[in-house]
Amino acid sequence: xxxxxxxGDSRYLVDVGFGSNSCPVQPVKLIHDTTGxxxxxxxxxxxxxxxxxxxxNQFQKLWVYQHRIGSxxxxxxxxxxxxxxxxxxxxxxxxxxxxSHPKALFTRMVVCNKMITGGDNDKIVGALLLQxxxxxxxxxxxxxxxxxxxxxDRVKALKEHFDIELSxxxxxxxxxxxxxxx
Numbered sequence: 001x002x003x004x005x006x007x008g009d010s011r012y013l014v015d016v017g018f019g020s021n022s023c024p025v026q027p028v029k030l031i032h033d034t035t036g037x038x039x040x041x042x043x044x045x046x047x048x049x050x051x052x053x054x055x056x057n058q059f060q061k062l063w064v065y066q067h068r069i070g071s072x073x074x075x076x077x078x079x080x081x082x083x084x085x086x087x088x089x090x091x092x093x094x095x096x097x098x099x100s101h102p103k104a105l106f107t108r109m110v111v112c113n114k115m116i117t118g119g120d121n122d123k124i125v126g127a128l129l130l131q132x133x134x135x136x137x138x139x140x141x142x143x144x145x146x147x148x149x150x151x152x153d154r155v156k157a158l159k160e161h162f163d164i165e166l167s168x169x170x171x172x173x174x175x176x177x178x179x180x181x182x
Contacts, residue, residue, distance in 0.1 A: 001094060002081055004030065011083070013047060013065065022067035022078055025115065025124045030063065030083070040124055041139055042070040052080055069140070102178075110154065110179050112162055128161055130154070132181060151181045 002015040005027065012027040025039055028047055036046035045067045051058045062082055066075035086094075098104045105111070112130040116138060119125055126138030134146040134157050148154045155171055158164040174180050 001091075004083055013063070013081075015065070023113075024065065028065075036066075036068075036075065039067065040126060044068055044071065046075060052077070108178050110174075112158065112164070114162055130157060130162065134161060148181050151175075154181055 001017065002013055005012045005014050011030040013024060013030060014027050015024050017023075022039070022043070022045070024045055026037075028037070028045070030047065032049040033046045034048065036044040039045045045065065048064050048066060049061050050064055051061055052064065062080040064080045065078045067078050068075045098106055101107060109131055114128040115124045116126040116128060116136070117124055126136065128145075129135045129137070132148055132154075133144050134148075135142060135144050137143075146153065146157055148157065151171070151174060155166055158166065
């Protein structure tokens with residue numbers, strides 16, 4: 001799910017939930033942009049208005065968010081979206097699916113991202129990613145910091161690296177699910 005924010009006569013893509021590897025780290029103006037904009041160095045991203053492969057109606061166009069790892073790489077489609085307005089019932093269905101369907105990502109794994117800032121003007125330079133391990137990526141360099149051997153290891157890392165402290169009830173709710181580290 002993305003948000004489109006309107007300020008004056010301009011509209012912007014705001015997406016804080018796509019993940020640390022290729023998410024937009026700033027609001028992105030909804031304009032067809034073939035040159036792109038800076039993302040977490042050395043990466044860049046762009047929005048294009050185009051038809052997508054596999055679509056039955058090749059005249060139908062969508063906004064496509066594209067990302068590339070460096071200037072020597074090609075832009076790759078990450079996701080697409082329309083600018084159709086969604087109503088509260090639409091969000092209820094989408095949220096129910098992503099939080100309850102067995103094939104949805106967030107019912108199968110715990111995911112937590114935190115952007116890392118530094119350098120000139122405190123720019124975003126990388127990210128911490130927590131799943132079954134804790135990883136740090138700065139620029140093109142990626143390293144695994146911790147591998148979780150138990151659920152207690154992950155709960156401790158959430159507190160130490162993300163300032164997220166799970167209550168006993170929240171920790172108990174993980175037990176017996178697909179996401180539990182045994």
